[in-house]
Amino acid sequence: MESVTRTGFHDLNLASRKAEEAALRRYVAVAWLETLVGPLGISGQPSEKEFISCLRNGLILCNVINKIHPGAVAKVVEINSHAQSLNREFQPPRAYQYFENVRNFLVAVEELKLPAFEACDLERDNLEAGSASKVVDCILALKSYHECKQINCGNGNGYYKLTRSPMVMHSSTKIHSLASSESCRRLDMSAACDKQPPSDGENHKLEDTIVKLLADYMVDTKENIDDSFLGSFHNRNPDSVKVLSKMISSCLEEKLQNKIPELKSMFKDSLKESTGSAVHSTSMPLEDISSFGKIQDLKDLLSTTKREFEDLQSQLQKDLKNIGSQVEGMSTAAVQYHKVAEENRKLYNMVQDLKGNIRVFCRIRPAFCAGTRNVIDSIGEDGSLVISDPLKPKKDGRKVFQFNRIFGPSATQDDVFNDTQPLIRSVMDGYNVCIFAYGQTGSGKTYTMSGPSGGSTKDLGINYQALSDLFEIANQRRDATLLTVNSTSDVLNLMKYGEVNRVVCSTAINNRSSRSHSILTVHVHGKDPSGNMLRSCLHLVDLAGSERVDKSEVTGDRLKEAQHINKSLSCLGDVITALAQKNSHIPYRNSKLTLLLQDSLGGHAKTLMFAHVSPEEDSFGETISTLKFAQRVSTVELGAARLNKECSEVMRLKEQIENLKKALANKEAPSTPSYKIKEPKSPFDKQRATIERTPPRTRRLSIENGSTMKSEKAMRTPPRTRRLSIENGSTIKSEKAMNVEDRRGPKTPSTLTRVRRLSSEGKDNSQIKLSADVSKSLHASTVSAQKYSQFQDAEQFGNLSNGSSMTDIYHSKAPRSPTSSSFQKQALKTDCRTKIPRLQLPNTPETKVNTRNDIQNVMQSVISTEPRTANGKASQIRKSLRTTIGKLISGSEKRNLQNTLEVKPPVTRDINDLKSPVMAHAKAARRESLTGVQTSDRSRRSSLGGKPIESSTPMSNNRNAKTPPPVHPSTKTTKRWL
Numbered sequence: 001m002e003s004v005t006r007t008g009f010h011d012l013n014l015a016s017r018k019a020e021e022a023a024l025r026r027y028v029a030v031a032w033l034e035t036l037v038g039p040l041g042i043s044g045q046p047s048e049k050e051f052i053s054c055l056r057n058g059l060i061l062c063n064v065i066n067k068i069h070p071g072a073v074a075k076v077v078e079i080n081s082h083a084q085s086l087n088r089e090f091q092p093p094r095a096y097q098y099f100e101n102v103r104n105f106l107v108a109v110e111e112l113k114l115p116a117f118e119a120c121d122l123e124r125d126n127l128e129a130g131s132a133s134k135v136v137d138c139i140l141a142l143k144s145y146h147e148c149k150q151i152n153c154g155n156g157n158g159y160y161k162l163t164r165s166p167m168v169m170h171s172s173t174k175i176h177s178l179a180s181s182e183s184c185r186r187l188d189m190s191a192a193c194d195k196q197p198p199s200d201g202e203n204h205k206l207e208d209t210i211v212k213l214l215a216d217y218m219v220d221t222k223e224n225i226d227d228s229f230l231g232s233f234h235n236r237n238p239d240s241v242k243v244l245s246k247m248i249s250s251c252l253e254e255k256l257q258n259k260i261p262e263l264k265s266m267f268k269d270s271l272k273e274s275t276g277s278a279v280h281s282t283s284m285p286l287e288d289i290s291s292f293g294k295i296q297d298l299k300d301l302l303s304t305t306k307r308e309f310e311d312l313q314s315q316l317q318k319d320l321k322n323i324g325s326q327v328e329g330m331s332t333a334a335v336q337y338h339k340v341a342e343e344n345r346k347l348y349n350m351v352q353d354l355k356g357n358i359r360v361f362c363r364i365r366p367a368f369c370a371g372t373r374n375v376i377d378s379i380g381e382d383g384s385l386v387i388s389d390p391l392k393p394k395k396d397g398r399k400v401f402q403f404n405r406i407f408g409p410s411a412t413q414d415d416v417f418n419d420t421q422p423l424i425r426s427v428m429d430g431y432n433v434c435i436f437a438y439g440q441t442g443s444g445k446t447y448t449m450s451g452p453s454g455g456s457t458k459d460l461g462i463n464y465q466a467l468s469d470l471f472e473i474a475n476q477r478r479d480a481t482l483l484t485v486n487s488t489s490d491v492l493n494l495m496k497y498g499e500v501n502r503v504v505c506s507t508a509i510n511n512r513s514s515r516s517h518s519i520l521t522v523h524v525h526g527k528d529p530s531g532n533m534l535r536s537c538l539h540l541v542d543l544a545g546s547e548r549v550d551k552s553e554v555t556g557d558r559l560k561e562a563q564h565i566n567k568s569l570s571c572l573g574d575v576i577t578a579l580a581q582k583n584s585h586i587p588y589r590n591s592k593l594t595l596l597l598q599d600s601l602g603g604h605a606k607t608l609m610f611a612h613v614s615p616e617e618d619s620f621g622e623t624i625s626t627l628k629f630a631q632r633v634s635t636v637e638l639g640a641a642r643l644n645k646e647c648s649e650v651m652r653l654k655e656q657i658e659n660l661k662k663a664l665a666n667k668e669a670p671s672t673p674s675y676k677i678k679e680p681k682s683p684f685d686k687q688r689a690t691i692e693r694t695p696p697r698t699r700r701l702s703i704e705n706g707s708t709m710k711s712e713k714a715m716r717t718p719p720r721t722r723r724l725s726i727e728n729g730s731t732i733k734s735e736k737a738m739n740v741e742d743r744r745g746p747k748t749p750s751t752l753t754r755v756r757r758l759s760s761e762g763k764d765n766s767q768i769k770l771s772a773d774v775s776k777s778l779h780a781s782t783v784s785a786q787k788y789s790q791f792q793d794a795e796q797f798g799n800l801s802n803g804s805s806m807t808d809i810y811h812s813k814a815p816r817s818p819t820s821s822s823f824q825k826q827a828l829k830t831d832c833r834t835k836i837p838r839l840q841l842p843n844t845p846e847t848k849v850n851t852r853n854d855i856q857n858v859m860q861s862v863i864s865t866e867p868r869t870a871n872g873k874a875s876q877i878r879k880s881l882r883t884t885i886g887k888l889i890s891g892s893e894k895r896n897l898q899n900t901l902e903v904k905p906p907v908t909r910d911i912n913d914l915k916s917p918v919m920a921h922a923k924a925a926r927r928e929s930l931t932g933v934q935t936s937d938r939s940r941r942s943s944l945g946g947k948p949i950e951s952s953t954p955m956s957n958n959r960n961a962k963t964p965p966p967v968h969p970s971t972k973t974t975k976r977w978l
């Protein structure tokens with residue numbers, strides 16, 4: 001059934017193809033005729049009928065053959081159209097007349113040996129299927145003849161191919177016999193054909209197919225197969241067979257090419273079916289059969305490709321697995337690397353801690369202008385920084401620096417604080433900490449320490465974050481007590497108060513350039529759960545930027561500020577250099593800045609420096625110098641940080657000493673009724689008493705008993721120390737140190753000189769000495785507030801306790817104003833006018849000490865009650881107790897022996913003095929007290945325990961001499977200094 005359907009479809013297909021082909025040939029013939037004789041008056045694609053009727057009179061045919069072969073038809077019967085138009089009676093030629101034309105034409109064609117047709121083929125009534133094709137063949141043969149003639153320059157002997165319709169019966173018959181020939185069978189390449197010889201019907205189809213293919217081929221290639229060719233083929237002439245097989249194979253090839261897309265889809269379909277099943281069909285057309293080989297090839301190709309593809313896929317899988325495991329390994333290594341790098345950093349920091357080095361972080365702010373060239377080459381995770389010299393862009397221009405941490409332009413305030421936080425927290429554990437920002441002007445120091453002006457909370461700098469953190473920790477650790485200042489905002493308000501006095505102005509480099517150093521100091525006093533006292537402080541320092549005045553283009557006051565700033569920074573550099581070189585002398589006193597930072601730079605503190613650099617090309621010089629400085633700073637060894645912790649035993653002993661001192665002082669009090677003051681009942685009262693006694697420009701901060709935080713900011717000008725809040729033993733002080741150097745130009749910083757002057761009204765030495773010691777112990781925690789405040793006048797002095805006329809005078813190395821010396825003179829005269837509040841001693845057994853024997857007894861009792869387990873510090877205190885009591889005794893004795901005031905030259909002390917070993921004169925005094933032998937003319941030594949300073953030795957007035965600390969000449973013979 002399927003076979004029948006297929007055959008019917010195939011026949012139909014063949015017929016339509018034949019019709020198509022005939023029409024095409026007609027078209028070609030008409031087109032050619034028109035090129036020779038002009039328009040035929042029919043359509044371009046005429047029907048057979050149209051075509052025949054147009055040629056029926058033979059006129060066109062004769063004209064054409066005459067054109068090809070002139071004179072082929074000697075006499076052509078023509079229609080005289082002119083005569084026809086003139087004579088309405090004109091009769092057209094009859095049919096026989098036309099017959100003449102056709103007959104003559106056919107004769108001429110015969111003569112040219114071209115295929116002819118029958119004259120009746122043009123008859124109207126005789127039009128039957130296939131008759132027109134003969135006519136067409138004849139015309140196309142003429143065409144071939146003509147073309148050949150043209151090619152051969154008209155010699156008429158050229159070979160031409162006879163184009164004849166393959167539909168002619170005789171050709172068909174001959175080919176029919178051919179179809180059964182071996183050569184034809186060879187064309188059938190299908191396995192089905194091999195196994196099953198085609199039946200007659202199939203042979204017929206095959207024949208048709210071959211005929212069709214040949215016809216197509218001949219039309220396309222203009223090949224002609226004449227009778228002789230077919231005859232020779234029939235006789236198995238090898239040449240003919242060869243030609244024919246060649247024609248057929250080329251024809252098949254072409255067909256195959258056209259069939260390729262179709263084949264492909266067929267092939268795909270067949271692949272969808274089971275791969276092994278053959279695509280066989282007994283009724284498979286020839287082209288399909290011939291395609292089968294290709295399909296097989298393609299199939300093979302496909303399976304090969306498929307195999308290769310699978311191989312590749314499995315290879316790819318393997319490779320991917322390999323790469324995956326490699327990437328995994330690499331990522332593990334990277335994680336490990338980061339871990340190790342982090343560990344390294346921690347270990348490095350630990351080593352630094354143990355060595356006590358100053359930690360240095362470097363921060364690079366973002367570039368202001370996107371277009372400018374950046375000198376920052378690379379930032380390493382390990383803290384390495386590579387910068388390149390813009391003038392030497394190649395390898396030579398590269399410089400590598402190593403710091404503890406580098407923060408790139410994208411680092412946030414939180415990033416910076418996170419790395420700083422552990423250091424800040426150690427303040428709460430009793431370590432002193434100093435964080436200072438250093439760098440060129442406009443490099444971002446203030447940004448790091450305070451944050452941008454008007455920035456949001458997330459932009460807040462270390463100052464703010466540190467305070468918040470400290471308060472948070474303080475809240476967490478309930479031993480901590482905060483009284484006056486309860487929140488960060490309180491401190492921030494205090495800081496704002498300090499900032500009001502900080503000059504900020506616009507320069508060519510930074511439009512909000514700070515014109516002074518800013519120092520925020522937080523003192524932390526507290527007790528740990530076991531009762532040990534912790535005392536530590538946190539300095540948060542935003543240094544003014546170093547600047548090249550030619551670049552910042554400052555003038556006038558701004559220029560002076562810049563000079564002072566640079567000078568103090570250079571002093572800082574000197575200190576760092578001296579520390580790095582482990583010099584025996586460190587010039588801390590050369591500037592107030594270094595004096596202030598002395599504890600942090602030279603003490604056992606933890607210190608962190610932020611080195612700030614600008615990435616711009618034109619800042620290269622400054623960048624290099626900042627980085628070099630920072631490098632130097634990082635080599636400074638401070639020694640391991642020391643915990644500022646006093647055990648309860650030490651505290652108990654100190655307390656006893658205090659009580660003893662107070663008792664002794666009280667004993668002496670009746671002798672100085674006019675100066676009796678009320679002893680403050682609480683630290684706050686004491687504080688208030690101090691304030692009352694303090695001249696207005698010097699405000700002194702004192703802290704005692706309990707947890708205390710002080711935030712200090714050194715003010716700029718006029719130099720003064722501002723107390724921001726003090727209350728009842730728990731205090732936070734905020735001070736802002738403004739201009740570091742006094743504008744009046746001291747060559748050396750103001751030196752803290754404590755001048756103790758004996759009362760001219762017969763106050764005894766013992767009181768004075770006692771006061772001095774008491775003051776030292778009471779105000780030890782506030783000295784940092786005082787030591788960097790700028791005391792320009794001798795008016796600025798504080799005083800101390802208990803009816804004594806002792807006066808503390810802080811002054812600079814050299815007098816800078818007449819008031820300074822005049823005051824000192826005046827001070828001699830007027831110190832007795834200093835109002836000192838009367839101290840009311842607590843009613844303790846110690847206050848009943850009245851005689852030397854009592855004192856000694858008390859001392860003995862203290863010593864005997866001291867537990868044997870007391871540590872070294874306790875024994876030091878014991879010593880100090882002995883010394884104090886010895887002084888008292890000595891003072892009492894001296895008072896008895898000496899009724900007149902002994903005025904002794906001052907001894908200058910700087911902040912180092914407070915840390916000096918036992919003073920020589922103290923030793924002498926103790927010796928005196930123990931031996932009872934008075935040294936009449938003893939030398940006084942500086943409290944530093946340094947060289948003795950003879951009373952007659954004139955004090956240096958050299959303002960340029962930076963060390964040792966200068967002593968004001970006006971004090972040289974008039975006062976007695978401790």
Ligand SMILES: Nc1ncnc2c1ncn2[C@@H]1O[C@H](COP(=O)(O)OP(=O)(O)OP(=O)(O)O)[C@@H](O)[C@H]1O
Nearest residue numbers: 365441442443444445446447452510513514544545
């Ligand atoms: N890390 C940063 N991210 C964004 N902006 C920054 C950064 N660092 C600094 N800046 C900006 O750069 C400018 C200069 O910064 P800043 O005022 O902090 O410099 P400075 O070193 O304190 O200068 P000076 O020494 O003159 O006071 C400011 O406008 C600041 O906001």
